[in-house]
Amino acid sequence: MPLQFYNSLTRQKEVFEPLNAPYVGMYVCGPTVSGESHLGHARPFITFDVVYRYLLHKGYKVRYVRNITDAGHFEEEGKAAEDKISSKAVLEKLEPMELVQKYTHLYHWAMEQFNNLPPSIEPTATGHIVEQIEMIKTIIADGYGYVANGSVYFDVVKYNDDYSKKNQPYGILSGRNLEDQLDTTRELDNQEEKKNKVDFALWKNAPAEHIMRWQSPWGEGFPGWHIECSAMATKYLGKRFDIHGGGMDLQFPHHECEIAQSTVCNHEIPARYWLHNNMITINGRKMGKSYNNVIKLSELFDGSHPILTQAYAPMTVRFFILQSQYRGTLDFSNEALQASEKALRRLMEAYEWFKAQSFTAGTIASDATLDAQLNTWVAELETFMDDDMNTAKVVANLFEIIPSINSLKDKHIAADAVSGNTWLHVQQQLTLFIENILGLKIDTGANHQQLTGVIELLIEIRKDAKSRKDFATSDKIRNQLADMGIQLKDEKDGSMSYTFS
């Protein structure tokens, strides 16, 4: 089966065919670095990291562009609720770029914790003001933008009238029609400047207190909310590229506006496949500022948020996200995260042991059924990924394979039950899917040579004690280490292993 993605634009699964194989261009909307990323933000970045990894696995040469939005209204986090006068005071005290710097670092740190591969290009909005201005000029020249009091707006109604004739109405992506919106759009600032309520800003005149401002043909101001993505995607991926990704909540208006802007400038819908991940919910509600239920990533990793009963490792969170298919909502709870934590540990412990085993090619399987079953499970992994990235099914199959590995380890099945070739194949495919595609890495816990040495020493002492049947000493070592979060396990062969909790 060929690789298929669900394309939000056509509302169906489609076979993925790059415009210019083997090259693939992918644009994903990145963070606004005016605050710290939260659990909800983790989902698109992990989802599209897996898309990126999988495309690389398929042999494509992928240029992955993920922007950083560092222009616009910047206020110190947590101060947003204050009125405009007091937030003006915050801006006076603090350079916007100081915030940008701080939260960009935190964001990169979080991405690294999640083991996300860095994108090929990570452009900033402030670094592409010139490109954005040029694009706006083109839109005005073509008659789809107009100037009002130093701001520039996109004429959505005109665009819709003209492009409906080409079957590309405004709303083509989100499936809404303009008539509905003309009635329902809420009052915004400077509404009277617009010809129509649905028009959106391409460039905004900067009020006196606005620190982030740039010269433009229309006076000092700053770019509108949607133009940066159009400008940067065009610059680095061309007028038409393969994949545009982001969260479902960006579908409208952000991506819709991107399509309108790029279509005017480049005369085509910018991306062929539009991929949208669904939201992470908490008690059934989307995580977001307006709901006051945001768990920041740093709080998640150190367990400091009141709703959390414990800290969760970044890999646990990644695994939690990958246990579901990206287009469905995913409900957060401590119970669910704890389940993921245990499951991930079981998976990685089995995998780690198995990876270190050596097998000989060419041996014959004594249990042909098991041999065939293993081959089937492994072969299905790619099929599941090809079907719109069903990582949930991939994970499920990994857990089908685990009992065989553990049985091999505990000698419940003989090594020759399965052919050497099959074992080698399973090894290789598990590494491919667990490490390279799902991007899960072995969490070594405390990775410190001296600590490791001390634990090894305690294990030696405990082995001695056990051989003397001095169970008091033996249990003391095990229990006290357990209290410190280090679990000792007696293996079947008399050896002892340990894990960190």
Place this chain on the structure above:
RNA sequence: GGUCCUGUGGCCGAGUGGCUAGGCAGAGCUCUGCAAAAGCUUCCACAGCGGUUCGAAUCCGCUCGGGACCUCCA
């Protein structure tokens, strides 16, 4: 109000007509000095009502519930 999505066992979550999803939790057994881990077995489902069909969690209708977008938002 408009547009759209959704309702799966204690929890999370796959599954678009017929086959055990999977994980965690629970129960039993095996192994073990004990424990943990592991293995084996097992309990618990498809919101409700009606329809289509030989057969529906899966298609259709209605009812009830939940949610998203329409405003910066992953």
